[in-house]
Amino acid sequence: MEAPTLDSMMEHHRFPDDHISLLLLFLYSPIGLFLLLLRIFIGAHIFLVSCVLPDSVRRFLMRIMTSVLGVFTSVSEPHVRDKSVKIYISNHRTYFDHNVVSLITSCASPSVSCPPGFLCWARGFLELGTPGSRAQLQESLKHYLSQTGSPPLLLFPEEETTNGKKGLLNFSSWAFSLSDSVQPLTLHVQRPLISPMVTGCPWVMELFWMLFIPFTIYQMASASFPISKRV
Structure with missing residues (x-):
């Protein structure tokens, strides 16, 4: 297989x-614009x-x-967290994967590019402070994991979004150096009429399309057991 x-x-x-899908999208546009404005107002309150x-209540x-x-959001199988697991790894589909997964299970996701500040926090x-070298990031994450009661980290080793149709990008190994075991997750995203994500598009534009289109479905699945480096 190639x-x-x-x-x-x-x-x-x-x-x-x-042409039929394009026509349906054109006819839907007035409704989509109305939903966009309404959802911006509601989203601010949310x-x-x-x-x-x-x-616990927030999620x-x-x-x-x-x-x-x-x-x-939906879970294909009941998600049962192994208390010993401190790292979740997942494929990367959209800019909002970390927000969606955090609704399903308690976790925290670092940004490797967004500088600290209100925008980083709001997203x-x-x-973890000003983004520096990969070694500095690893040390910051190890310090975070050493703190008692800290939620697991959610990492995307692909470091780039894909369409989820053909395969996965090569995983960066640094994500696996933080813990002896990781819990794999998979995300499947569906959206009518348009693609869930376009490569290189700014996150603000992706947010626009998410609020414009009638719905986006995120389905998460998790492995029944964590993967250990010792196995």
């Missing part, structure tokens, strides 16, 4: 190729609520409230 090319794993086109609620209520924004990233 290995997939890098280009085949990326999504370069937002809109469908067939953000304020999420800032004051404790984690339950946020899964309900984000459905109003058109984001639906739901774990702030």
